[in-house]
Amino acid sequence: MKADVAVIGAGPAGLAAAIAAKENGAKRVVVLDREAYKGGILPQCIHNGFGLHIFGEELTGPEYAARYIDMADNAGVTFMMETMVLSIDEHKVITAVGKDVGITTIEAKAIVLAMGCRERSSGALMLPGDRPAGVMSAGTAQRFVNMEGYMPGKDVVILGSGDIGLIMARRMTLEGANVKMVLELMPYSGGLTRNIVQCLDDFDIPLKLSHTVVKMHGKQRLTGVTIAKVDENLNPIESTSEFVSCDTLLLSVGLIPENELAMGLNIQMDSVTGGAVVDSDMQTSMDGVFACGNALQVHDLVDFVTEEASRAGKAAAQYKKIAKLFVNTIAGSGVRYVVPQKLVRDGIDKTLFFRATKVTRGWYTIARCRGKIIASRKRVMCAPGEMENLVIKDADISGGVTVTIEETKT
Amino acid sequence: MIYDAAIIGAGVIGSMIARELSMLDIRVCLIEAKDDVASGASRANSGIVHAGYDAKPGSFKAKFNVLGCAMMKQTTDELGVPFENCGSLVVAFNKQDELALAELKRRGDANGVPTQILTGAQAREIDPMLSEKITSALYAKSAGIVCPFSLTIAASENAIANGVKLYLNSEVTDIARKDGVYEIAAGERDISARIIVNAAGLYSDEISKMAGAEQFIIKPRKGEYIVFDKEMKARTNNVIFRAPTKLGKGVLLAPTVYRNMLAGPTAQNIEDKQDKATSPDGLKKVLNSVIEYVPSIERGKAITVFAGLRAKSPTHDFIIGASQSADNFVNVAGIESPGLSSAPAIAQHVKDLLVSLGLSDKKDPSATRKREPIEVFANATLERKKQMIASDKNYANIVCRCEYVTEAEIIESIRRGARTVDGVKFRAAAGTGRCHGGFCMPRVMDILARELSKDYSEIQKSGKGSRVLTGKTKEAL
Ligand SMILES: Cc1cc2nc3c(=O)[nH]c(=O)nc-3n(C[C@H](O)[C@H](O)[C@H](O)COP(=O)(O)OP(=O)(O)OC[C@H]3O[C@@H](n4cnc5c(N)ncnc54)[C@H](O)[C@@H]3O)c2cc1C
Numbered sequence: 001m002k003a004d005v006a007v008i009g010a011g012p013a014g015l016a017a018a019i020a021a022k023e024n025g026a027k028r029v030v031v032l033d034r035e036a037y038k039g040g041i042l043p044q045c046i047h048n049g050f051g052l053h054i055f056g057e058e059l060t061g062p063e064y065a066a067r068y069i070d071m072a073d074n075a076g077v078t079f080m081m082e083t084m085v086l087s088i089d090e091h092k093v094i095t096a097v098g099k100d101v102g103i104t105t106i107e108a109k110a111i112v113l114a115m116g117c118r119e120r121s122s123g124a125l126m127l128p129g130d131r132p133a134g135v136m137s138a139g140t141a142q143r144f145v146n147m148e149g150y151m152p153g154k155d156v157v158i159l160g161s162g163d164i165g166l167i168m169a170r171r172m173t174l175e176g177a178n179v180k181m182v183l184e185l186m187p188y189s190g191g192l193t194r195n196i197v198q199c200l201d202d203f204d205i206p207l208k209l210s211h212t213v214v215k216m217h218g219k220q221r222l223t224g225v226t227i228a229k230v231d232e233n234l235n236p237i238e239s240t241s242e243f244v245s246c247d248t249l250l251l252s253v254g255l256i257p258e259n260e261l262a263m264g265l266n267i268q269m270d271s272v273t274g275g276a277v278v279d280s281d282m283q284t285s286m287d288g289v290f291a292c293g294n295a296l297q298v299h300d301l302v303d304f305v306t307e308e309a310s311r312a313g314k315a316a317a318q319y320k321k322i323a324k325l326f327v328n329t330i331a332g333s334g335v336r337y338v339v340p341q342k343l344v345r346d347g348i349d350k351t352l353f354f355r356a357t358k359v360t361r362g363w364y365t366i367a368r369c370r371g372k373i374i375a376s377r378k379r380v381m382c383a384p385g386e387m388e389n390l391v392i393k394d395a396d397i398s399g400g401v402t403v404t405i406e407e408t409k410t
Numbered sequence: 411m412i413y414d415a416a417i418i419g420a421g422v423i424g425s426m427i428a429r430e431l432s433m434l435d436i437r438v439c440l441i442e443a444k445d446d447v448a449s450g451a452s453r454a455n456s457g458i459v460h461a462g463y464d465a466k467p468g469s470f471k472a473k474f475n476v477l478g479c480a481m482m483k484q485t486t487d488e489l490g491v492p493f494e495n496c497g498s499l500v501v502a503f504n505k506q507d508e509l510a511l512a513e514l515k516r517r518g519d520a521n522g523v524p525t526q527i528l529t530g531a532q533a534r535e536i537d538p539m540l541s542e543k544i545t546s547a548l549y550a551k552s553a554g555i556v557c558p559f560s561l562t563i564a565a566s567e568n569a570i571a572n573g574v575k576l577y578l579n580s581e582v583t584d585i586a587r588k589d590g591v592y593e594i595a596a597g598e599r600d601i602s603a604r605i606i607v608n609a610a611g612l613y614s615d616e617i618s619k620m621a622g623a624e625q626f627i628i629k630p631r632k633g634e635y636i637v638f639d640k641e642m643k644a645r646t647n648n649v650i651f652r653a654p655t656k657l658g659k660g661v662l663l664a665p666t667v668y669r670n671m672l673a674g675p676t677a678q679n680i681e682d683k684q685d686k687a688t689s690p691d692g693l694k695k696v697l698n699s700v701i702e703y704v705p706s707i708e709r710g711k712a713i714t715v716f717a718g719l720r721a722k723s724p725t726h727d728f729i730i731g732a733s734q735s736a737d738n739f740v741n742v743a744g745i746e747s748p749g750l751s752s753a754p755a756i757a758q759h760v761k762d763l764l765v766s767l768g769l770s771d772k773k774d775p776s777a778t779r780k781r782e783p784i785e786v787f788a789n790a791t792l793e794r795k796k797q798m799i800a801s802d803k804n805y806a807n808i809v810c811r812c813e814y815v816t817e818a819e820i821i822e823s824i825r826r827g828a829r830t831v832d833g834v835k836f837r838a839a840a841g842t843g844r845c846h847g848g849f850c851m852p853r854v855m856d857i858l859a860r861e862l863s864k865d866y867s868e869i870q871k872s873g874k875g876s877r878v879l880t881g882k883t884k885e886a887l
C-alpha cells in the first residue's frame with residue numbers, strides 16, 4: 001500500500017495531524033492504531049477538562065475525541081485500526097501487523113509519529129519492599145475503573161502527584177474507595193493546580209509534599225506501605241517513617257514518550273524530553289518524518305497536543321526534501337527544555353513550548369535572541385507540572401533563541 | 411494408586427529429576443506447594459551457568475557444576491530453552507584481587523575447568539565497556555547464561571508430557587510410612603509413594619524431618635537484583651564477577667538471554683523464609699557495585715527489582731543422598747548456587763541413585779527428551795511471521811507492546827498451565843518489558859478470564875490471595 005502521509009497513532013495528536021494533512025492537500029492519509037477504538041488515551045479519561053482552549057468549553061475526553069474523529073472521517077482520512085506498527089525503515093516503509101491485514105507494509109511519502117506515551121513503573125523507580133498484587137500505575141487503574149468497570153482496591157495510597165494520579169484520587173473516591181493520601185517526592189506537585197483543587201482539596205485528600213514510599217509490604221496482596229519525609233537531597237529521613245495500611249498503591253510518577261519506532265530509525269532524540277529533536281515544522285532529524293503529541297513531549301493539556309499535531313500534519317502534507325536553515329532554541333536558566341529544538345526561518349511566527357525547573361510566583365518567561373528580549377510574559381505562577389509557551393515573531397529571529405524564567409525583566 | 415516415586419518441590423531440581431524419571435516406565439508425581447512450578451529460588455536467581463572453577467575441588471558442587479555446565483547446551487536444546495555460552499570474566503581492581511584470581515585459576519585447574527588470566531586491556535578488548543580501572547581478569551569461556559524459570563517450566567512440561575503427574579497447590583505437611591509405602595499429606599490430598607525425593611529447596615530441612623530422615627537446618631540467604639532495560643547502552647558480552655574478597659563473592663553484572671542486563675545479588679542472611687523484600691541499602695549496593703565494573707550503567711534504565719532466597723546449606727555443599735534413617739528417602743537439599751548450573755547433572759545422578767535403591771530402570775519407549783517451546787513471534791523472520799498469522803489470527807494481535815508478545819502466545823501459555831498474570835509472564839514474557847505490565851496487564855487478565863472461563867476479578871497476580879481487583883465499580887454493579 002502507498003500513502004502520502006501515514007500517521008502512527010489515532011490519539012488526539014494523530015487525529016489532528018491527519019486532519020491537517022488532508023486540509024493541506026495530502027491525498028491519501030492513513031492513520032494506524034493498535035487499538036480497536038480511536039482517540040488514544042482519551043476514551044478512558046471520562047472526566048471533563050478537555051478543550052477549554054480550543055472550544056472554549058469543558059469537554060470529557062471521549063467528547064473531545066469524538067469531535068476530531070468526526071472531522072477526520074469527514075475529511076476522508078483512512079483508518080487502519082487494530083494494526084500495530086512494528087517498524088519503519090529508512091525508506092519510510094512501515095511494517096505493521098493486524099488481525100485484518102496480517103503483516104502489511106505501507107510506503108509513505110511522509111510519516112507522522114504520534115504514538116503517545118507510557119507510564120513509568122514501580123520497577124523503574126526501584127521501589128523497595130515486596131512485590132505483591134495491588135501495585136499498579138494510575139493509568140492502568142484508570143483503565144480498570146473506566147473501561148472495564150472494576151475496582152483495583154479499597155484503601156488507596158497514591159505515589160506521585162502527576163495529573164493521572166490526581167484524577168484517579170477523585171475517581172476512586174467517587175467509587176467508594178478510601179484514598180488516604182497522595183505522596184509527592186518533590187516539594188511541589190507534578191500536576192496541574194486545577195487538578196489539585198478539584199481532585200484532592202474538594203475531597204479532603206491530603207497531599208504530602210516531600211514524601212515518598214520507602215517500602216511496600218505484603219506477600220500476596222499489598223497490606224501497606226512505609227512512607228517517609230525526604231530531605232532536600234530527596235533522601236528519606238528515617239525518623240519520619242511511618243506505616244500506612246492500604247491494599248492499593250497507585251503510581252503517578254511520570255510519563256515517558258513512546259519512541260521505540262523513532263529509536264529504531266536512529267532519529268536524534270532529546271534526552272530531557274524523551275522525544276525526538278524537531279524543528280518548527282515538527283520534522284525530526286530524518287527527512288519526511290515528523291513527531292507530535294505525547295510521543296514528542298509529555299503534554300498536560302490536550303489542546304496543545306492538537307495544535308502541535310496540526311502543525312506536524314500540515315508540514316507532512318507539504319513535505320518536500322529541501323535544505324532548511326535552522327537556528328537552535330536553548331533552555332536557559334529556570335527552564336528544563338524547549339520544544340521545538342530548532343527553528344526554521346520561513347516567515348511564520350513560532351510557538352515555543354517549555355517547562356520550568358521549579359515553582360516560581362510572579363516571575364517572567366523570556367525569549368531572547370542575541371541578548372535582546374523578543375518575547376516575554378509575566379506569570380502568576382510557573383511550575384514544572386504546567387507547560388509554558390511563548391510566541392515569537394519570525395522576523396525577530398536572527399540567531400539562537402534562549403528561553404529563561406527570571407525574577408525580574410531586565 | 412501408589413507412585414513409584416514422589417518428588418517434593420517443583421523447582422529446577424525437582425523438575426529436572428521428574429524429567430529424568432519420566433524416561434523410565436514407572437509412575438512418578440511431582441508435588442508443589444505453590445500454584446505454579448518455579449516458585450522458589452528457581453524463579454529468582456542470576457541465571458548463570460557457572461564454568462565450575464569456583465567450587466571447592468572434590469565437593470558435590472564442583473562435580474555437578476562441571477558436569478552440568480557441559481550438559482547445559484544439549485539439555486536446553488532438547489527443552490527449547492534460551493541458553494547462551496557467553497563466557498565469564500572475574501575482574502580485579504588491585505593486587506589483592508589479582509591474588510584471588512590466581513587462587514580461582516588454581517581451583518579451576520583442579521576441577522578441570524580451563525580458565526585464562528587476562529590483562530585489563532585484554533578484558534576490555536572482549537568487553538569494551540569495562541572500567542579502565544580493571545587491572546586483570548580471569549576468563550572462563552565455558553560459562554554461560556540460561557533462563558532459570560524457562561528451564562524449570564520446560565523440564566516440568568516435558569516430564570508431564572511423558573506421564574509425570576504434577577500436583578500444584580499441594581503443600582506437603584505430613585509424611586508417614588506404612589508397609590513400605592509413604593503416605594504424603596499434600597494440600598487437600600493424600601499421595602502414596604514408595605520413594606520420596608526431597609527437592610523442597612528452602613524447606614527441604616522440614617521435609618527431611620517430617621520423614622524421619624536426617625536433621626539439618628537450611629537458612630535463607632537473600633539476594634537482591636536490578637533488571638535494566640534492553641535499550642540501555644551500557645552492556646557486557648560476558649558475565650562479570652568481582653574478584654572474591656573476605657566479604658564474599660560480590661555482585662555480578664550479566665546479560666540475560668532476553669538481552670536485558672541483570673545486576674545482583676546481594677548476600678544477606680535472614681530468618682524469614684518468605685521475606686523476598688528488596689531494600690534501599692541492598693539495591694544501592696547492587697547499583698554501586700556494577701557501576702564500578704561498567705561506569706556507564708544508568709540508574710534510570712532500571713525496569714524492575716526483585717529478590718531471591720538461597721537455600722543455605724549447613725555443610726556449604728549440596729546435601730544429596732539416600733537417607734540413612736528413612737528408607738527409600740532421598741535428599742536433594744541445600745541446593746544453593748551453583749544449583750542451577752548443576753541441575754542436569756544432579757538429575758541424572760539422582761536417577762541412578764534411585765535405580766540403585768531398586769527403582770526399575772526399564773525405559774518408557776514412548777518417552778521423549780524433546781519439548782517444543784512456545785514459538786516467539788517477535789523473534790521470527792518476516793516470512794515465518796506471515797505463516798504464523800496465516801495459521802492463527804491471534805498472532806496478529808500484539809498484547810504486550812514492549813516485548814511484542816501476541817495473543818496466540820498468551821493463549822498457548824495458558825494451555826500449558828499458566829493460571830495467573832505471573833504465570834503468563836514467565837511463560838510468554840508478556841509484561842517483562844520496560845512498562846512492566848502497565849499496558850498489557852488488563853489485556854492479559856482479559857485473556858486469562860476468557861480462556862479459563864473465570865470472572866475478570868478472580869484473576870490473580872501470582873497465586874492465592876493475590877487478586878488484582880477487588881470488585882466491580884458502582885456503575886458496573
Ligand atoms: C490519564 C490521562 C489523563 C489526562 N487528562 C487530561 C485532562 O484532563 N485535560 C487535558 O487537556 N489533557 C489531559 N491529558 C493529556 C492528553 O490527554 C494527552 O496529552 C493526549 O491524549 C496525548 O495525545 P497523543 O495523541 O499524543 O497520545 P495518545 O492519546 O496516548 O495516543 C497515542 C495512540 O498511539 C497508538 N500507538 C502507539 N504506538 C503505536 C504503534 N506502534 N502502532 C500503532 N499504534 C500505536 C496508541 O494505541 C494510542 O491510541 C491526560 C492524559 C492522560 C494520560
Ligand SMILES: Cc1cc2nc3c(=O)[nH]c(=O)nc-3n(C[C@H](O)[C@H](O)[C@H](O)COP(=O)(O)OP(=O)(O)OC[C@H]3O[C@@H](n4cnc5c(N)ncnc54)[C@H](O)[C@@H]3O)c2cc1C
Nearest residue numbers: 419421423443450451452456458582611633720749750751
Ligand atoms: C539469589 C540467588 C542467585 C543464584 N544464582 C545462581 C546462578 O547464577 N547459577 C546457579 O547455578 N545457581 C544459582 N542459584 C542457585 C539456584 O537458583 C538454586 O540452586 C536452584 O534454583 C535450586 O532449585 P531447587 O529446585 O532446589 O529449589 P527451589 O527452586 O526453591 O524449589 C523448591 C520448591 O519446593 C517447593 N516446596 C517447598 N516446601 C514444600 C512443601 N512442603 N510441599 C511442597 N512443595 C514445597 C517450593 O515451593 C519450591 O517451588 C542462585 C540462587 C539464588 C537464591
